[in-house]
Amino acid sequence: MQTFVAPMFSIDEGSLPSEIIGVSPLARIYYGQTEAGPRVIDGVLELPVHMVTDGTAGFIETWHATGNVTVVIRGSVAVAHDGQQLVCAGFVPRHGRWADAIRQAYAQGIALADELGYANIFRMWNMIGHINETNQDGLEVYRDFCVGRAEAFDVRKMIDGVPSATGIGSRGDGISFYFLATRSGRITNLENPNQVPAFEYPDDYGPRPPSFARASTIDGADKLFISGTASILGHRTMHVGNIEKQLETTRDNLQALLRASEDDERGWQLEHVKVYVRHSRDLETVRRFVEQNLPTPTPPVYMNVAICRSDLLVEIEGVARR
């Protein structure tokens, strides 16, 4: 298994992964061929997510700690925290209807993070089995998920906005999620001027719009966390059926976000990207495009999974630094 070291986020100063080797992990996300609830192995919080098919290499995403780690398990969620930062992981097994179970699991995670003093949630990932299929009422699973998540975030939205996110298909049956929060770093959320904010999408896309910001920064951390980004302009999917054109629009959207956040003369540079590809036949085209157009110091990871709208063929998320 390849190890993908996600950047530590520190509110003191940005650190390159190479500077933090040797510090014990806060959490490990196993991008492999099984899904399960969060577990604690040798004191480390782990979440196995089913994002990889036979014949594709999996990877482990490691979030590094800045101090002694405490793990707390409550109901279907578990958190690991180190005094500065917190990872919360949860898993909801397959349901005929998702909204209630998702609201409960998210509410539990948010309450636990709040209680421990990590109120600044800035990034979340949601890996959704059967994402484009319908639930027992005929509502698309992704839209059903969005209802539960929106309800869990309703209270917080009024306080400090919604975090940046990924909401993507998985190879499993349930919904796995994890989110990151800091204790004291102020979070700034950014929007892409070429896209309608997702939380304002019209209701053609479901009863509750997706609760996420396009990108987030943390004061002092010198990191920009970019949400899963696809070929959407305004609120519409562009270039249905055309992988090359969807890649170009996705790249342009990523670049717009890198520019939207230029608040001083130092620009942002992409450090890591994760790439989601709906059809395996497009993998090579996507790989070539990403290598040429979105170069990063560490190799990108590719996953062959479904995407939140059935007309999207590719999606890319990233972390940038300056």
Ligand SMILES: C=C(O[C@@H]1C=C(C(=O)O)C=C[C@H]1O)C(=O)O
């Ligand atoms: C691709 C989009 O949305 C996707 C769904 C998200 C979610 O629901 O959390 C977040 C980012 C993307 O993974 C989009 O709406 O632009």
